[in-house]
Amino acid sequence: MSGQGAAGGNDVRGVRVIRSRTVVLPAADVDTDQIVPARFLTTTSRMGLGRALFADWRYDAAGAPRADFVLNRPEAAGCGILVAGGNFGCGSSREHAAWALLDAGIRAVVSTSIADIFFTNALKNGLVPVRADAATHAWLMVHPGAEVEVDVAGSVLRLPDGREAAFTLDPFARHCLLQGVDELGYLLSRLPDIEAWETARRG
């Protein structure tokens, strides 16, 4: 965890390859209330949410870091790929979860399954959500700190021994990640179609 990386918000530059050591969070069904607890949601900004990331797991009631929490260990410093158990990001729609991960330097999340709304929110911000196959995921879960490559263009995960594991990424999502295409720009370019549709519906 290093605090560098995209500073939250929609600063979506092209993302081609993410090469980093992994930090492994050995928990399933990690909900967005854990990723960013509710009391941090009274912000009006997308910035600076790294301090809220997993706040109730990272810090004790007095605000001191819990030494046993994976993201607080020295070896987690600089890790840009988070590996976690299935159904990551379930629960609340708060996009703050994606902003907080990015603000804390996480650029890809790898799990067997990633909840729908979080998945969408991650893509909108250039955080790469990777739904990996069970065997690859199982290997990653027991090899924290592995140097891994998330290749967006090839939709492939490269493990340290050179093994490759394909993951599915919607072609449009991949295109947006690679080109840094912002979806709002794409939607705005379709405004003539939207206008025509509205007119037709009014009859």
Add this chain to the structure above:
Amino acid sequence: MTALSLFEKIWRAHEVLPETAGAPAVLYVDLHLTHEVTSPQAFAILAERGLPVRRPGRTLATLDHATPTESQQVFGGVPIRIESAARQIAALENNCAAAGVELFGLRDARRGIVHVIGPEQGLTQPGMTIVCGDSHTSTHGAFGTFAFGIGSTEVAHVFATQCLLQRKPKTLAIEIGGRLPAGTSAKDLVLALIGRLGVAGGAGHVIEYRGPAVRALSMEERMTVCNMSIEAGARAGMIAPDETTFAYLRGRPRAPQGEAWERALERWRRLPGDDGCAFDRVLEFDAGTVEPMISYGTNPGMVIPINGKVPAAGDDAFHKALHYMGFEPGEALAGKPIDLVFVGSCTNARLPDLRIAASMLRGRRIAKGLRMLVVPGSQQVKQAAEAEGLHRVFLDAGAEWRESGCSMCVGINGDTAAAGRYVVSTSNRNFEGRQGPGARTLLASPATAAACAIAGRIADPRGFAA
């Protein structure tokens, strides 16, 4: 002609551009609801690009998530205690005024939880697409709408274009037969369903709840069921509109009136799925097997019948959850002492929910040392409850009677419980820290919550006949 499902009909009617292999569909949004917590960043995206809100008449804003529920802070001239919340409220007021978006402001008699006021005003209508920066938007599916939660960036997309980019979800039909037994409710039904499906069981799917047990539910009960679809990981939940739906909507302020009502009825009657329409998955469930349910763990799939026992064994997540909750594998929960009861949220804070809780509390007191918060879903619900004297029942029983808002369901506004405390809650999520760091949430129905308040312990509502 292909037989189409309710979902398929609504999807097709809102496809501005159909999806292709290379691009998602451009889907039109009929109604956009927004609130103070997930909208400021969306307005900021518009401001950064100099974009206007394209169809301000299709958005309604309200204050609920971070808004205080103590009357003093809402009406009494006492400043809002959480300064950052006050700034969010001011930001929404300013943003709505500048964009021409209608806002039910802090002291507006129509203000309330976003998923309570849409139906209450008659804005939520069959066949619509409805979105909101809140995962419980699935509530509106009770009216035969395709309604789902989105993030703040997508809120900006809707503001700027009135559309979203969407891949078409899969469909899951849940056929519910039988009848809910006496003493159980729609909340028990949906908790039992999530227990069966699991918290990721509906991922990637829109659920349509069907069958005689669903047809027998009131609109408020249908909203409770659809509300919690997201807790099974589903994209949305929906129920085909019928006479119950139409009777609820008739005469509501924003529902069509006169001739427009007749034309709307004609359209709405064509919405239910055609005979023989297909679903990607089908699940059958017998409502007759439902008992009053309570959660024992830290997600809404960890539920048991109120007189049941916590499972004897499970995986790491199970043991972590039990450790957080302070429970042992294989033990019974009934009779365990509790500290607080919360009756509120978009799941269970409409008038019938308050009536059930009040009917059990009438002439009784809540247990000594226990705290109980009753937070109506909207100011209209509050007013209606007061007209029936329900507030007197709650106050006489020793409960607190608040202004409307999300309150202890999400714990943003300062309504929280202390670490280690047990809260029996009619809300929708029992995640770690959901009701305050270290607080322990037990999800239940309004009847069960009231029974627990009287007993001061986890208690079966069937032993407390109203």
